[in-house]
Amino acid sequence: MLTTEVRDHNGAPALFLNGRPHNGLMFYHSDAASAAFELEKLAASGIDLVTFYYSVGLSEDGSSDFSAMDEAIRALRAHHPRVMLMPRINLEPPSWWKVRHPSELMVSLDPVTRAAKPAGMVSFASKLWREEYGKALEAFVRHCEQEWPDIVFAYHPAGGAACEWSYSWDHVLSDYSVPQKQAYRAWLRARYGGDIDRLAKSWGDQVAAFDLAEPPTDRLRVPMGPAVLDPRKDRPIIDYLTFHSEMAAEAALYFCHIIKTTLAQLGRRKMCGVFYGYHVWNACRPGWFHNSGHHALEKLLSSSDVDFISSPYFYPERHPGGIYASQAPAASIRYNGKLFYSEEDTRTFLCRPADGAWSTKVDDREGTIAVMRRNFTGALSDGGTQWYMDMLGLGWFRDDELIAEMGRQRQQADRCLSEDRHTAAQVAVIVSNQSAPYFFYDNGVFDSMHGRQIPELARLGAPWDMILASDIERVFAGRQEAPYRLVIFLDTLYLTPSQRQLIARHVARGGRTLLWMYGAGMITEQGISAEAASELAGIRLAIDLKSNDDARVETFITGQRITYGEDSVVSPLLWGQDADAQTLGWLLFPRRPGLLAKDMASWRSIWSAAAGMSASVLRALALRAGVHLYSQADDQVLRAGSLLTLHSTLDGPRKVYLGGPHDVHDALTGQPLAQGAKEMIVDLRRGQTAMWRISPAKL
Numbered sequence: 001m002l003t004t005e006v007r008d009h010n011g012a013p014a015l016f017l018n019g020r021p022h023n024g025l026m027f028y029h030s031d032a033a034s035a036a037f038e039l040e041k042l043a044a045s046g047i048d049l050v051t052f053y054y055s056v057g058l059s060e061d062g063s064s065d066f067s068a069m070d071e072a073i074r075a076l077r078a079h080h081p082r083v084m085l086m087p088r089i090n091l092e093p094p095s096w097w098k099v100r101h102p103s104e105l106m107v108s109l110d111p112v113t114r115a116a117k118p119a120g121m122v123s124f125a126s127k128l129w130r131e132e133y134g135k136a137l138e139a140f141v142r143h144c145e146q147e148w149p150d151i152v153f154a155y156h157p158a159g160g161a162a163c164e165w166s167y168s169w170d171h172v173l174s175d176y177s178v179p180q181k182q183a184y185r186a187w188l189r190a191r192y193g194g195d196i197d198r199l200a201k202s203w204g205d206q207v208a209a210f211d212l213a214e215p216p217t218d219r220l221r222v223p224m225g226p227a228v229l230d231p232r233k234d235r236p237i238i239d240y241l242t243f244h245s246e247m248a249a250e251a252a253l254y255f256c257h258i259i260k261t262t263l264a265q266l267g268r269r270k271m272c273g274v275f276y277g278y279h280v281w282n283a284c285r286p287g288w289f290h291n292s293g294h295h296a297l298e299k300l301l302s303s304s305d306v307d308f309i310s311s312p313y314f315y316p317e318r319h320p321g322g323i324y325a326s327q328a329p330a331a332s333i334r335y336n337g338k339l340f341y342s343e344e345d346t347r348t349f350l351c352r353p354a355d356g357a358w359s360t361k362v363d364d365r366e367g368t369i370a371v372m373r374r375n376f377t378g379a380l381s382d383g384g385t386q387w388y389m390d391m392l393g394l395g396w397f398r399d400d401e402l403i404a405e406m407g408r409q410r411q412q413a414d415r416c417l418s419e420d421r422h423t424a425a426q427v428a429v430i431v432s433n434q435s436a437p438y439f440f441y442d443n444g445v446f447d448s449m450h451g452r453q454i455p456e457l458a459r460l461g462a463p464w465d466m467i468l469a470s471d472i473e474r475v476f477a478g479r480q481e482a483p484y485r486l487v488i489f490l491d492t493l494y495l496t497p498s499q500r501q502l503i504a505r506h507v508a509r510g511g512r513t514l515l516w517m518y519g520a521g522m523i524t525e526q527g528i529s530a531e532a533a534s535e536l537a538g539i540r541l542a543i544d545l546k547s548n549d550d551a552r553v554e555t556f557i558t559g560q561r562i563t564y565g566e567d568s569v570v571s572p573l574l575w576g577q578d579a580d581a582q583t584l585g586w587l588l589f590p591r592r593p594g595l596l597a598k599d600m601a602s603w604r605s606i607w608s609a610a611a612g613m614s615a616s617v618l619r620a621l622a623l624r625a626g627v628h629l630y631s632q633a634d635d636q637v638l639r640a641g642s643l644l645t646l647h648s649t650l651d652g653p654r655k656v657y658l659g660g661p662h663d664v665h666d667a668l669t670g671q672p673l674a675q676g677a678k679e680m681i682v683d684l685r686r687g688q689t690a691m692w693r694i695s696p697a698k699l
Contacts, residue, residue, distance in 0.1 A: 002084070002150045004271045006307040006339045011422035012383035013339045015271065017084075017153065023413035024339065024385035025406070026051050026086065031393030032072040038390070038397060039079035045407030050076060051086040051156060051387055053163075056136050057094045064136050066143045073148055086154040086271075089140065090163055091133050091255060093122050104128055104179060108172035111287070111441065114217050116176070119168060121160065123175055124251035124293070125183035134258050141262040154271035154307075157255040164275040165252045166294065167244075171287045173441075176215055180247070185210050187243045202235050215240045219290065219441045226545075226571045227445040228493055228519070229438045232527045241290070241437035248293030249300055252276060256305040273308030273341070276300055277328035279431055279466070280450045282316050289446065295436040297329070298470050301336040309333045310341035313375060314454055318346060318360040320367040320687025321649050323458035323636050324378035329431055331382065331423065331465035335474055340384030344375050348396045369405050373689040374647040376409045380416050380640035381463050383423065408668060412643060412691070419641030426627045427464035428484040429457060432492040434469060438523055439493070444568040445518060445551075448612035449491045453517075457488075459615040459649060460622060461631040463639050469499050476506040486625040488515045490611065494523040500536060508538075513604040513625035517611040518551070519574055528572060537607045539598050540578035547573035551610040553594040555585030557620045563588065564617065565610030575609055628659045643667055644692045648684035656680050658694060667691035 006013050015024040026049035027042055029035040039050070054069055069087070076083050098105055104126040106119035122129045137157065144152040160166045167174035189210045192199045200207045207213055216236045229238055252274045259272045277297035281289045300306045314325040326342060333340040347361040348368045362368045372388075379386040388406060390396045397403060439446050457464055465484075467475055469492055476484075487507055495503070500521065508514055514537075521536035522528055522543070530543035551570035554563050576583065576593030585595030587609055594609035606621060615634055622629060630637040633654040636647040645667075646656065657679045658664070664674040668691060674680050676697040682690060 001268070002153055003269045004153045005269055006271060006337070008337065009417070009421065011420055012334055013337055014417065014421075015339060015385070021417055023410060023417055024341070025049065025410050025413055026387035027397075027406070028052065028088070028387050028389040029393055030391065032075045034393055035076070036079045038403065039076060039083070041400065041403040042406070043080040043082060045403055046410050047406055048080070048082045048084055049086065049153070050080070050083050051088055052076070053090065054087040055090040055092070056133065056140050058097065058132060058136050060096055062132075064139050066140065069140075069143070070147065073151060077151070083151070084153040085148070085151055086156055087144070087152065088156045088158050088163065089137065091137065091157060091159045093129060093133070098122070101128060103177070105177060106167065106174055106180070107176040108168060108170075108174040109176060109217055111171060111173050111219075117172055119172070119174060123177040123179040124160065124167070124247050125175070125177070125179035127179065130251070130254055134255065137255055137258050138262045141259055142266070145263070145266050145268055149268070152270070154273070155259045157252070157259060157272070157274060159251060159255070160248065160293070164278075165248050166292045167248065168291055169288060172291065173217065173219055174291055176217070181215060183247060184215055184240065184243050185213050187246070188213055188239065191239070204233065204235065227440060228523065228528065228572070229440060230528055231438075231523065231525055238437045245293050245295035245433070245436070246299065249276065249296035253299060253303055253305060256303070260305040271307040273306055273310060273339070274300065275310050277309055277333070278311050279329055279433075280314060280325065280327055280454050282451050285451070287441070289436070289450070290439070290441045295433040297332070297433060297468065301332065301338060306338060308339040308341050310343055312343040312345050313378065315360065316451060317455050318371065320362060320370050321647075323455050323647075324375045324638070325454050325458050326378070326382055326466065329466040329468050330384060331425075331428070332468040332471045334383035334423075335467070335471055340379070340382055342375070342379035342382065342384055342386040343389050344372070344379070344386045345389040345391055346371050346375065348402065350399060351396050352394070365399065365401055367687055368402060370647070370687055370689040372402070372405055372409070373645065373691060374636065374638070376412070377638040377640060377643060377645035377691065380413065380643065381424065381638040383421065385413065412667060416641045416643055421641060423463075423465055423483060424639040425463040425465040426483050426485045427460065427462060427488065427622060428475070428486070429464055429466045429488045429490050430469050430472070430492055431466060431490050432469040432495065434496060434499075435492055435494045435523075444566045445570055445611070448566045448610060449517065452612040453490065456613060456615045456618060458636050459634040460618050461629040461633070461635060461637050462622065462627055463637065469495060472499055472502045472507060476502070484512065485627045486513050486515065486622050488517065489520040490517050492520045493518075495521050495536070503536070508600065508603045511603065511626070513606060513621065515606045515608065515621060517608055517613070519572065522572070522574065530574060533574060538600055538605045539576060539581050539596050539607045541574050541607070542577040544573045545571070547571040549573055549589055551594075552588045553585045553608065553610050554588055555595050555617060557584050557595075558616050562614055562617055564612050564614050566612060570610070573609070576607065628657070630657055630659075631655075642693045642695055644694050646682075646684070646690045648686055648688045648690070651684070651686050653681055653683045656682055661697040661699065662694045663697050665693045667693045
């Protein structure tokens with residue numbers, strides 16, 4: 001009987017099929033009937049895992065018909081006899097159900113007018129939906145295990161917008177439905193221990209009863225307003241946004257639990273996972289961050305019902321010469337023993353504009369393969385694996401060379417699976433779900449921290465890991481010798497008292513450099529203060545809580561004048577006020593210290609008044625921190641085991657620093673390129689991806 005599970009293998013989680021580690025590479029197709037070409041080619045390339053879309057739709061009499069599922073599996077097997085399948089199970093109810101139960105549907109608000117906008121989707125809080133679709137999902141799993149026990153190897157329950165457990169990817173505020181309000185009031189009652197006076201004091205008004213508490217609608221900042229929420233004034237919004245994510249996570253977990261419980265009852269052991277945990281977003285898309293409901297990843301990471309977490313990769317700059325970055329904190333997924341699945345949904349050269357290509361479409365076959373190689377190594381570098389996604393089933397990978405490239409990547413993945421799979425990163429980027437509810441719905445500070453900072457980090461010239469603040473103890477406790485030399489606190493405006501203590505105890509030590517972006521740690525339960533940020537960074541800071549200025553920083557740290565930061569109003573605005581610290585840069589206006597460094601007893605603190613720091617400034621700080629940089633030419637460098645990949649940003653020669661005598665081979669051909677080399681010169685075109693195998697030279 002087929003068994004699948006996720007467990008540690010050579011330093012990172014891996015998929016195990018029948019007790020043996022597997023590379024996990026998979027292909028997604030939304031229309032099995034039209035996938036004959038891809039399936040036959042995949043069979044020849046050695047990729048045997050396929051995931052496909054299936055909707056568990058109840059009939060009006062409450063019965064379920066799985067004949068469409070059976071037909072899809074037969075069609076897939078006809079073209080790929082060895083295929084093993086993971087259905088992506090859409091749990092959104094059909095139209096008749098929504099007509100019958102309109103009060104169970106999400107209600108969104110227009111963020112400007114506050115007018116109600118029907119979302120058209122079921123509310124995550126709907127008890128009726130959970131009950132009816134929980135039974136349908138159980139029946140579906142039992143059917144699969146009866147009819148296809150050696151074919152279905154995993155389950156992927158999906159709900160919400162785009163099946164990604166999100167409230168919406170539109171510019172709206174959600175959810176204000178009756179089920180959501182009821183669930184929110186129950187959540188408040190539990191959070192405040194049933195003490196209505198305690199709730200009223202926290203909210204700053206006299207709430208008459210928990211059953212009268214309403215989800216706040218005022219989640220937009222006013223013009224020239226602050227970038228963050230103040231816990232003394234904005235607790236209703238902070239509470240709701242915290243609940244908002246917990247409810248989305250709870251809905252996903254509810255259905256994962258049904259799958260795992262049903263499998264256990266049948267004596268089966270198979271993998272189950274979900275889309276979730278999207279954290280870094282496009283610039284100028286604040287709604288995607290605030291309305292996603294994706295800021296309770298800790299709940300899924302702590303659950304035995306979840307084996308893998310998936311996300312598409314970062315949308316900006318997907319082009320050749322652009323970047324790969326996970327939207328989710330993949331390193332935390334790895335450290336929690338879950339398998340990370342990157343969704344490789346590149347718009348290939350075969351994608352038509354009408355297919356939703358937007359500006360991310362790759363123009364030609366050569367560029368598509370280069371992007372595929374970059375993203376493949378990125379997923380492995382994150383300690384995970386990936387599936388190739390033909391999103392609409394229209395043939396985005398219907399090409400001999402693209403599928404042959406998948407076969408080559410399978411060979412590389414198999415080799416990496418047998419090597420040391422611990423992280424190769426010496427840079428850790430700390431992000432915070434606990435800080436997420438403290439951002440206003442729309443502000444430039446948020447854009448600079450995510451949409452504009454991630455591409456700069458990706459061009460550092462070295463791999464880096466994204467880690468949740470809630471995992472600081474898990475990652476750093478007892479790891480003074482751990483690989484991280486530079487730790488960047490990216491969006492950690494609010495850190496719990498425990499997290500602050502853990503940073504002081506386990507991170508700020510061992511000669512590390514800690515880089516604090518903008519107002520790291522400035523928010524506590526008592527409010528917003530320079531003292532709270534100063535205590536964390538060890539550098540005295542001042543603050544203007546009602547600033548009308550921007551936060552652009554000028555520095556000459558690289559030997560040239562570089563500016564970075566946010567050119568819209570930033571409030572609160574902080575600056576350095578520490579005579580014992582070295583000033584490395586200044587706010588342009590007002591002319592005050594904006595980039596400071598200070599040596600502590602066993603670590604170094606660097607504080608920046610703004611995020612959006614350029615790759616060249618990051619490299620200068622990383623070199624001082626002792627981070628090994630493979631390239632200093634704004635290239636993206638990724639590493640998994642002996643596999644070293646460089647994706648070129650510009651045309652021309654550049655020097656690759658190997659960090660000691662290494663033997664170098666072309667990863668794809670095996671051709672030897674260097675022996676005992678500490679560095680090498682390579683000549684690349686913009687958008688080209690070079691893949692090498694490097695190993696310490698035997699002296």
